[in-house]
Amino acid sequence: MNMQKKYGYRLHIILYLLPPIILYSIFYYLPLALNIYFSFTRWDYARPPTWIGLDNYVKLINDPIFIKSLYLTAFYVIGVLGGSIITGTILAIAINRESKLALITRVIMLIPYMLPEVAAATAWFIIFAPGPMGYANYIFSLLGMGSSSWFLDVNLGVPMLIIYSIWKNTGFFALVLYAGLKAIPKDAIEAAYIDGASEFQTYRKVIIPLLRPMITFLIITTIMSTWFVFGSVYVITKGGPGTATMLTGMYMYLISFGQNNGGYGAALAVVNTALILGIVYLQIKRFGVGGYGT
Amino acid sequence: MKERNWFNITMNIILILAIISTLAPIYFLVITAFKSYAEAYSVPPTFFVQNFSLEGFEILQKYVTEVERLFANSFIIAIAVIIPTIICGTMAGYAFVAYNFKFKEVIFVTLLTKYLLPEIILIVPWYWIMLQLKLVNSLFSVIVVNMIGAWTIFFMRSYISQIPKDYIEAARIDGASENKILFRIIVPMVRPAWLVAFVINFIWSWGALLWPLIILNTKSNYTLSIAVTFVRYIYGSTGESPPHYPALAATSLVYTIPALILYLLVQRSFIETFIKAGIKR
Numbered sequence: 001m002n003m004q005k006k007y008g009y010r011l012h013i014i015l016y017l018l019p020p021i022i023l024y025s026i027f028y029y030l031p032l033a034l035n036i037y038f039s040f041t042r043w044d045y046a047r048p049p050t051w052i053g054l055d056n057y058v059k060l061i062n063d064p065i066f067i068k069s070l071y072l073t074a075f076y077v078i079g080v081l082g083g084s085i086i087t088g089t090i091l092a093i094a095i096n097r098e099s100k101l102a103l104i105t106r107v108i109m110l111i112p113y114m115l116p117e118v119a120a121a122t123a124w125f126i127i128f129a130p131g132p133m134g135y136a137n138y139i140f141s142l143l144g145m146g147s148s149s150w151f152l153d154v155n156l157g158v159p160m161l162i163i164y165s166i167w168k169n170t171g172f173f174a175l176v177l178y179a180g181l182k183a184i185p186k187d188a189i190e191a192a193y194i195d196g197a198s199e200f201q202t203y204r205k206v207i208i209p210l211l212r213p214m215i216t217f218l219i220i221t222t223i224m225s226t227w228f229v230f231g232s233v234y235v236i237t238k239g240g241p242g243t244a245t246m247l248t249g250m251y252m253y254l255i256s257f258g259q260n261n262g263g264y265g266a267a268l269a270v271v272n273t274a275l276i277l278g279i280v281y282l283q284i285k286r287f288g289v290g291g292y293g294t
Numbered sequence: 295m296k297e298r299n300w301f302n303i304t305m306n307i308i309l310i311l312a313i314i315s316t317l318a319p320i321y322f323l324v325i326t327a328f329k330s331y332a333e334a335y336s337v338p339p340t341f342f343v344q345n346f347s348l349e350g351f352e353i354l355q356k357y358v359t360e361v362e363r364l365f366a367n368s369f370i371i372a373i374a375v376i377i378p379t380i381i382c383g384t385m386a387g388y389a390f391v392a393y394n395f396k397f398k399e400v401i402f403v404t405l406l407t408k409y410l411l412p413e414i415i416l417i418v419p420w421y422w423i424m425l426q427l428k429l430v431n432s433l434f435s436v437i438v439v440n441m442i443g444a445w446t447i448f449f450m451r452s453y454i455s456q457i458p459k460d461y462i463e464a465a466r467i468d469g470a471s472e473n474k475i476l477f478r479i480i481v482p483m484v485r486p487a488w489l490v491a492f493v494i495n496f497i498w499s500w501g502a503l504l505w506p507l508i509i510l511n512t513k514s515n516y517t518l519s520i521a522v523t524f525v526r527y528i529y530g531s532t533g534e535s536p537p538h539y540p541a542l543a544a545t546s547l548v549y550t551i552p553a554l555i556l557y558l559l560v561q562r563s564f565i566e567t568f569i570k571a572g573i574k575r
Contacts, residue, residue, distance in 0.1 A: 009393050009395075009472060016389035017386055017389050017401065019442060020382055020386050020408075023442050024405065027416075027420070027423070027438065027439045028407075028411065028416065031419035031420060031423065032419075034419035038418055038422070090308060091308065093305070095309070099306075101306060101309050102305075102309060105312055107561045107562075107565070108317065109312055111316055111317075111320070111554070112319075115320075115501075116501035117503065117519075118501070118519045118522045118549070119547075120319065122323070122522060122526070122543065123319035123320065123322060123323040123543075123546065126323065126326050127322050132338070133337050138338045167315065167316075167319075175565065175568060178569065182569055198298075199301040200301060224411070227412075230414060231501070234507075235522060235523050249414050252417075253504065256418050257417070262418045262422075265418050266418045269414070269415040273411070
């Protein structure tokens with residue numbers, strides 16, 4: 001009793017929080033600092049890193065592929081976010097009803113999210129295989145349209161990756177937004193009905209604005225995961241043809257472990273981390289953290 | 295009333311479209327997995343398998359390694375990540391709910407940044423650490439960096455905060471120790487959340503590609519995700535030569551099934567708990 005009084009619950013707080021603090025210090029906070037050090041070195045993993053000052057950063061601002069990857073990635077992130085929010089909201093509204101079909105969809109819609117990235121991307125790659133034996137090309141030819149290389153087409157590569165990611169994310173977005181719909185007080189909705197609003201109007205004017213904290217949550221977490229997308233790009237295009245689908249994550253991997261240029265890879269990581277934290281900071285400052293589970 | 299009908303019809307069409315577009319890729323994966331190489335390249339493509347073939351699975355076995363081995367590696371990594379994640383995640387989540395202490399918010403946000411920072415920005419320093427620890431090409435190197443998931447701390451905190459504080463207070467008055475309160479009273483109440491945490495962490499670990507691809511470099515240490523990419527680029531490294539679609543589909547199918555079964559087994563309580571944890575009290 002006295003010990004409890006004297007130390008409060010300090011011992012337990014330390015005991016319960018220490019494992020993640022220690023582990024993250026070694027494998028997250030220390031590496032973040034190491035990244036900055038490596039970004040000033042040349043390092044090919046075989047020999048020890050050698051200090052080269054700002055060379056990597058000078059190289060970086062003159063690297064056309066890096067600049068291109070930023071544009072492509074921004075386009076990709078905006079496309080995936082915008083698309084998934086639209087499809088996710090529509091789907092959330094559609095499953096927010098009492099019907100057998102809505103119940104079944106609630107279960108099935110999450111399947112793409114649950115599938116391993118590499119396997120799901122492979123399925124899409126097979127469907128959109130280039131050449132006349134591709135399923136999509138055949139279906140489109142029946143509709144009187146020409147064939148395409150889809151993912152492996154210089155112009156269609158990134159849009160196809162966007163569509164694939166929207167497909168993969170929609171169910172999860174719908175689930176989070178559906179949780180948001182469930183949390184909206186019933187009287188707010190009923191008041192709108194009493195005022196003579198239709199279902200469509202109620203959703204547009206009353207319900208969707210109330211979902212904003214959820215949408216903010218989705219935006220923050222999705223920016224982080226889509227900015228550095230890797231698995232689907234690696235398995236479908238490897239950044240090609242040429243550098244047509246060279247998104248940031250793919251480029252960082254290619255530099256760091258395709259060309260074994262650890263120093264330059266670290267510089268890319270530092271710059272991208274700073275960039276992404278800046279974007280998220282602005283986002284939080286403007287809209288607050290809000291959202292799921294807070 | 296008329297408006298309401300239109301609303302329902304529109305919504306039902308959306309639901310049917312959602313179901314079809316969700317399941318279609320899986321259908322194509324399954325049929326392609328059981329085609330022969332020749333049939334996969336037939337023009338026009340066949341939408342039902344004409345000649346049932348296991349060629350794809352044989353290619354996987356021949357060029358990568360035994361499927362059992364790939365399964366075992368992926369499973370060992372997943373389980374070794376999930377167990378500490380759930381235990382430590384519950385302890386940390388509980389600490390944030392049950393106690394007030396200095397720097398609570400700061401510590402919470404600091405831990406949470408780990409969830410927001412993707413592993414790709416850490417691959418170079420991680421590789422350096424693994425070189426120092428002589429852990430390159432070991433399953434442990436994949437496990438250790440993911441051992442306590444930050445999302446689980448966040449999620450358990452959110453779930454535990456919905457349990458009325460009276461339970462904790464009453465137990466304290468009865469003289470129960472803090473460990474007893476956590477493990478005997480709170481833990482049995484958070485079982486549904488454990489299920490969700492298990493599923494989510496399994497899906498993440500099972501799906502991981504980047505770090506395993508970098509650090510595991512002998513075929514006997516490959517995970518299923520690496521096997522898929524290996525088969526993808528089996529005919530030359532550029533991906534420009536024609537891929538072996540049946541082998542690719544077969545590998546992906548083998549890889550997908552455990553994740554799919556796990557989800558379908560727990561789907562109902564998964565969705566319920568996920569929604570419950572997300573709603574503010």
